[in-house]
Amino acid sequence: MRTTILEVQKLKNRGERIPMVTAYDYTSAQIADRAGIPLILVGDSLGMVVLGHTSTVPVTLDEMLHHMRAVVRGSQSALVVGDLPFLTYTTTEEAIQSARRAMQEAGVQAVKLEGGAAIAPSIARLVELGIPVMGHIGFTPQSVNQIGTRVQGRAAADAARLINDALAIEAAGAFGLVLELVPAPLASVITQRLRIPTIGIGAGAGCAGQVQVWHDLFGLYSDFLPRHARRYLNLSETITNALTTYANDVREGTFPTAEQSSTMDDATLQAALKLVEQS
């Protein structure tokens, strides 16, 4: 059975911190499930860490759907949230159509939209139609060309706007809210003022949960490591070493051995060669 949005709310109510991670493919989703992660985000961060773009802006809905499908196939127990990419929810009608594709064509259980109070009416309509929605405020990567990559809400007016955005998104019916690159004291205040869980990334320990990008956690993305990330493994180095050993084994003829090969009896092989000669 998959985690439901009601269970996510219960985790928050019980004061249990909620771990969330991004995943972009079948195998990673299986691993996240095995680790007992209740919430998986198919983030449009895949534009950078999987597709090699410099931001999330070029990611299309079709690309997102491709990865959402793989993650849904790989996970049995996590609630899978699919990011709606840049310019796929510019109107409420477009948001409905994009969310419809994510849920019906890819099978995710919820969608995530970036934006504050301005997007609340669209969120309200999606929720009304039975679509669970996660909000996302603070640094919103799809607006990188407008706001740059920096902590949001440092000035009093910006902090007040973020608090009002958070309240508007909760009032619209979102079941959770990502706070990205928000000063920790402000994120704590927002968390305390909301009934729904906040999920922080670069927003301090006072959030109800945390989300991290798969490739940052495991040292797979070497372009840069955000300050808010902790590298739990250096898989890039581990894989590079293993791959170098594999390449050497191939060059030296020590891979494959009989153990990785299949055999056939010589008489059959000779018969095949005779057939070739006769043809």
Ligand code: KIV
């Ligand atoms: O796309 C993503 O991975 C995200 C997280 C950073 C929250 O939106």
